[in-house]
Every structure is written in structure tokens, then in C-alpha cells.
Amino acid sequence: xxxxxxxxxxxxxxxxxxxxxxxxxxxxxxxxxxxxxxxxxxxxxxxxxxxxxxxxxxxxxxxxxxxxxxxxxxxxxxxxxxxxxxxxxxxxxxxxxxxxxxxxxxxxxxxxxxxxxxxxxxxxxxxxxxxxxxxxxxxxxxxxxxxxxxxxxxxxxxxxxxxxxxxxxxxxxxxxxxxxxxxxxxxxxxxxxxxxxxxxxxxxxxxxxxxxxxxxxxxxxxxxxxxxxxxxxxxxxxxxxxxxxxxxxxxxxxxxxxxxxxxxxxxxxxxxxxxxxxxxxxxxxxxxxxxxxxxxxxxxxxxxxxxxxxxxxxxxxxxxxxxxxxxxxxxxxxxxxxxxxxxxxxxxxxxxxxxxxxxxxxxxxxxxxxxxxxxxxxxxxxxxxxxxxxxxxxxxxxxxxxxxxxxxxxxxxxxxxxxxxxxxxxxxxxxxxxxxxxxxxxxxxxxxxxxx
Ligand SMILES: [Cu+2]
Numbered sequence: 001x002x003x004x005x006x007x008x009x010x011x012x013x014x015x016x017x018x019x020x021x022x023x024x025x026x027x028x029x030x031x032x033x034x035x036x037x038x039x040x041x042x043x044x045x046x047x048x049x050x051x052x053x054x055x056x057x058x059x060x061x062x063x064x065x066x067x068x069x070x071x072x073x074x075x076x077x078x079x080x081x082x083x084x085x086x087x088x089x090x091x092x093x094x095x096x097x098x099x100x101x102x103x104x105x106x107x108x109x110x111x112x113x114x115x116x117x118x119x120x121x122x123x124x125x126x127x128x129x130x131x132x133x134x135x136x137x138x139x140x141x142x143x144x145x146x147x148x149x150x151x152x153x154x155x156x157x158x159x160x161x162x163x164x165x166x167x168x169x170x171x172x173x174x175x176x177x178x179x180x181x182x183x184x185x186x187x188x189x190x191x192x193x194x195x196x197x198x199x200x201x202x203x204x205x206x207x208x209x210x211x212x213x214x215x216x217x218x219x220x221x222x223x224x225x226x227x228x229x230x231x232x233x234x235x236x237x238x239x240x241x242x243x244x245x246x247x248x249x250x251x252x253x254x255x256x257x258x259x260x261x262x263x264x265x266x267x268x269x270x271x272x273x274x275x276x277x278x279x280x281x282x283x284x285x286x287x288x289x290x291x292x293x294x295x296x297x298x299x300x301x302x303x304x305x306x307x308x309x310x311x312x313x314x315x316x317x318x319x320x321x322x323x324x325x326x327x328x329x330x331x332x333x334x335x336x337x338x339x340x341x342x343x344x345x346x347x348x349x350x351x352x353x354x355x356x357x358x359x360x361x362x363x364x365x366x367x368x369x370x371x372x373x374x375x376x377x378x379x380x381x382x383x384x385x386x387x388x389x390x391x392x393x394x395x396x397x398x399x400x401x402x403x404x405x406x407x408x409x410x411x412x413x414x415x416x417x418x419x420x421x422x423x424x425x426x427x428x429x430x431x432x433x434x435x436x437x438x439x440x441x442x443x444x445x446x447x448x449x450x451x452x
Contacts, residue, residue: 031118031156034077035066036100040086040236042243044410045108052110054192057256058410059206060245060397061237065105073160074115076107078129080151080173080185081122087231088241088327088378093212094219095184095236096123102236103208104171104187111166111194117159119151126150126175129159131189133169133280133302136161144175151175166193167282168256168302170208182223184236186210186260199277201306202251202407207234209297209319209395211261216328216377227262232324232394239325239396240383244412245317247309248405254278255317256304259297265324267303268294269399271315278304294320309401311444314385314416319395327393328377386415 037043043063045056056064067074083097098104109115121127128150130142140161141147151157169189173180188206193199210233213225234242247253254277257267275289280302295303318325383390390396402413421434 029070031120032068032070032075032077034079034099034120035105037063037105038100040101040241042410044408046408052112052192052194053196054108054110055196055201055204056108057106057188057190057204057206059106059188060235060243061241062101062103062206062208062235063105064108065099067109070116072114074109074113075118076115077118077120078104079120079122080127080129083184085184085236086241087212087233087236088238091238091376091378092219093184093214093221093231093236095212095221096180097184097236098187102184102186103210104185106187106206107171107189108192109163109190110192111163113163113191115161115163118156119159120156121151121153123180124153125179126152127173127180127185128157128175129171130174131159131161131169131171132300133167134161134189134191135164142174147174163191165282166191166198167280168206168258168278168304169280170258170260170302172260179223181260182212182221182225184210184212184221188256188258190256199283199306200252201254203245203247204254205245205256207255207257208236209234209257209259209261209265210236211263212236214328217375219376229261230328232261232319232326234395234397238327238378239318239393240390242397243410244397245399246405246410246413247399247401248407249309249312249401249403251309252306253309254304254306256302257295257297258302259299262299263321264296264298265395266294266296266320267317267395268320269315269317271311271313271399271401272307272309274305274307276303277306278302309399312401312403312416313418315399315401316392317397317399318392325392325394325396327379327382 040061042058042061044058045064047056048054065076065078067076069075078098080096080098083095083100083102085093085095085097085102087093095102119129126144128142128144128148139147140159142159144150169191170186171189172186186208188208190206211229212231212233213222213229214220214231231238245255256278259265273291273293275291276295277284277289292305295305297303383392383396400413400416405413425432
């Protein structure tokens with residue numbers, strides 16, 4: 001059976017083959033084939049075999065849109081359409097997206113490219129595509145009524161412009177925006193620097209922050225919700241089914257995070273400090289890069305940060321708003337901490353035998369419970385780690401730094417095995433031998449602080 005990685009690889013190889021053939025001179029080619037993706041697995045794009053060299057990004061639980069060359073122009077075909085997206089194993093959402101998925105595929109190209117993007121509208125209403133952050137002619141900017149008329153259902157419009165700067169950008173409709181974005185229409189747009197030696201990294205991860213309000217047992221997001229969403233997602237995926245960020249020790253790593261939700265998200269990564277190196281406005285010069293361990297991603301913005309992966313381990317990466325690491329929760333539940341519900345529980349169980357009292361000792365127990373759930377939903381927090389329930393959902397994943405991970409290997413290496421003496425332990429009255437002897441332990445050396 002061909003897996004998705006091979007399929008995508010074949011697609012990209014096909015595109016390269018097309019570009020090297022004589023019909024590059026043809027000026028009257030038909031629409032490029034619209035690639036479709038039927039899976040929410042992370043698809044790894046191979047490094048380009050022709051044209052300018054770059055290190056493709058890794059869109060967690062996403063993929064990159066294939067292209068073809070037509071007379072020196074890089075051509076893409078986006079199809080705006082209703083899609084079924086697996087937000088987590090066993091939970092499907094009926095969304096609007098692009099080419100079979102929401103979020104849409106990542107568009108990758110190179111600074112200096114001329115690109116032509118065909119946008120076919122298979123939605124029941126008009127749409128458009130705004131290229132957030134890109135510098136382009138006014139009429140290509142995708143604001144319905146202002147830049148050009150809306151793309152009617154069953155029509156295809158063509159956007160064409162030069163990519164004059166590198167960086168991380170986004171795309172989304174600028175037509176009935178509230179509905180179309182609440183339904184999941186968005187994607188990332190990466191323009192690689194023409195000079196492959198400009199700020200190179202070994203691993204380049206991409207996360208689009210998005211959010212949905214889908215009642216348990218239903219499939220379609222509530223589009224009128226303004227702030228009280230119940231599913232906080234990365235690339236339309238919730239923990240524990242967001243793929244880990246797999247990294248080889250010593251790798252230079254970039255994480256690009258775009259935010260098209262209705263609120264800000266402070267993204268916090270454990271185990272490291274990092275430098276903010278890019279916004280959707282452009283690259284941050286080295287002298288102006290600042291250190292962080294959490295980076296707030298404002299609404300309608302992108303932040304990229306970089307670090308060198310020299311600390312082995314399993315490191316949490318998550319939104320620091322604690323409600324954003326929960327799945328499908330209601331917010332109108334009273335607090336029961338310190339309340340003895342024993343008598344009440346007995347009474348309720350006379351007519352509702354499955355009733356469970358919630359939250360009398362906090363909510364941590366929810367991670368261990370297996371309650372009967374409505375159709376098409378998943379527990380609030382059900383990620384399990386090596387040492388028990390992680391008690392997280394939503395916007396959470398794990399940066400897994402290991403020794404000896406191959407350059408193109410992003411497969412999950414499993415849980416980190418803490419070396420002896422490097423895991424918190426229960427006090428039993430005296431220190432264990434590893435704490436009292438002088439055997440070597442991991443010594444963390446502070447980095448020299450930069451002057452100024
Ligand atoms: Cu958040």
C-alpha cells in the first residue's frame with residue numbers, strides 16, 4: 001500500500017518532471033490538477049530536486065500544495081470546498097476548507113518566483129483569497145468588492161504576482177469572513193529566501209492556530225460564536241492527536257506560528273529559551289531578536305522562533321491559556337471544589353445511574369475517567385504519557401529531542417527515558433544512592449550572556 005508520504009512524494013516528482021519537459025513553452029495549458037488530501041497525517045515534502053534549493057517546512061498534521069511550472073510561472077490550484085476534517089481520532093468536523101482539508105495546504109515558493117494561483121470555488125457562496133502579509137498589486141489582494149468581485153460558486157479566478165520578499169504569510173477569504181473563517185478556511189504561505197544560506201535551519205515546523213465551536217454530538221461549527229469556542233486547535237487538530245515535533249539533538253529548529261483565531265495565544269515551550277526571528281512583516285535582524293520562553297501570537301499575526309536543540313527530552317509546547325488546553329468543555333459549570341456531593345450523588349443516581357460528581361477535588365480526575373460520551377466528541381483532556389494522564393487537550397504537543405534521529409525522520413520516537421537521578425521522585429525518608437554518590441549526572445552549562 002502506498003502511504004501518504006509516498007503519494008505526496010510522487011506528486012512532487014511528477015511536478016518536477018512536468019517542469020523539465022518541452023511544454024514549458026506552451027502558453028495555453030489547462031487548469032493545473034487540483035491535488036486532494038484525504039488524511040490529517042503530517043505529510044513530509046521532499047527537498048526540491050530542481051530549481052532553487054530550500055528546506056521545505058513541516059506542517060504538523062498538514063501538507064504542502066504541489067505545483068507545476070508553466071512558462072517560468074509556478075502554478076498552484078486551490079479549491080475552496082466543503083470538507084470533512086478529522087479533528088482527532090474518532091471526531092470528524094464538517095468544515096469548509098481547501099483541497100480536501102481544513103486548514104488548507106501550505107503554499108511554499110521561493111523569493112523571486114512569479115506565481116499563478118487558480119482558485120476554484122465549490123462553496124455555496126462567493127469567496128476570495130486574501131494573501132496576508134504578501135506585497136502584491138492591489139487588485140490581487142483578495143478583498144471582495146474592493147480588490148475584485150467575489151468568486152461566484154463554480155467559477156475559477158486567477159491570482160498572479162511576484163514574490164518579492166521571503167517570510168511566513170497566511171491566506172484566508174476576505175468574503176463573508178466571519179462565516180468562512182469560522183468554518184475553517186485558512187492556510188499558511190511560506191516564501192523561502194532566494195539565498196539558501198540565509199538563516200538556515202534543520203527543521204522548520206508550521207502551526208496555524210485555529211478554533212471551532214462544535215457542540216458535542218454535532219459536526220458543524222457554530223459560526224456566530226465570537227470568543228467562547230470549545231475546540232482549540234493547531235492546524236485543525238486537537239491534543240492528543242497533534243503530532244509531536246520530532247527533533248535530532250543539535251538541530252537548529254524554527255517554529256512558525258500563525259494565528260487566525262479571535263483571541264491571542266501565548267505559546268510556551270518548555271526546556272529551552274528561544275529567539276524570535278520572524279514576524280509576518282519580515283525577518284528580525286539578529287541585533288533585534290529577543291529571548292523568550294513564551295511568545296504571544298496576536299490575532300491576525302505570525303511569529304517564528306528558533307533554538308538549537310541541545311537538551312534531550314520530552315518538552316511540552318502549548319498555549320498558556322489553560323482553557324485552550326481543554327477539549328469540548330462548557331464554561332457554565334459551577335465550581336464544586338471543597339463541596340461534599342456524596343449525598344447528592346446518591347440521590348441523582350436514583351434516576352441517572354451513570355451520574356459522576358465532577359470537580360470536587362479539582363478537575364485532574366477527569367483525565368483518568370472513561371465516561372460515556374455523546375457521539376462525535378472526545379474527552380476534555382485525555383492525553384496519556386509514560387507516567388500517566390497528561391491532563392491536557394486542545395493546543396498542546398510535545399517537542400521530542402533525541403540522539404540519532406535521521407534528517408528526514410519525523411516519526412514518533414516514543415516517550416523519553418529519563419536517565420537515573422534525573423526524574424523527580426517520592427521522598428521516602430532518606431536520599432537514594434544516586435543522590436549521595438558522585439556519579440556523573442547531566443550538567444547543564446549556562447550559555448554565555450551576550451553583551452549589551
Ligand atoms: Cu490559546
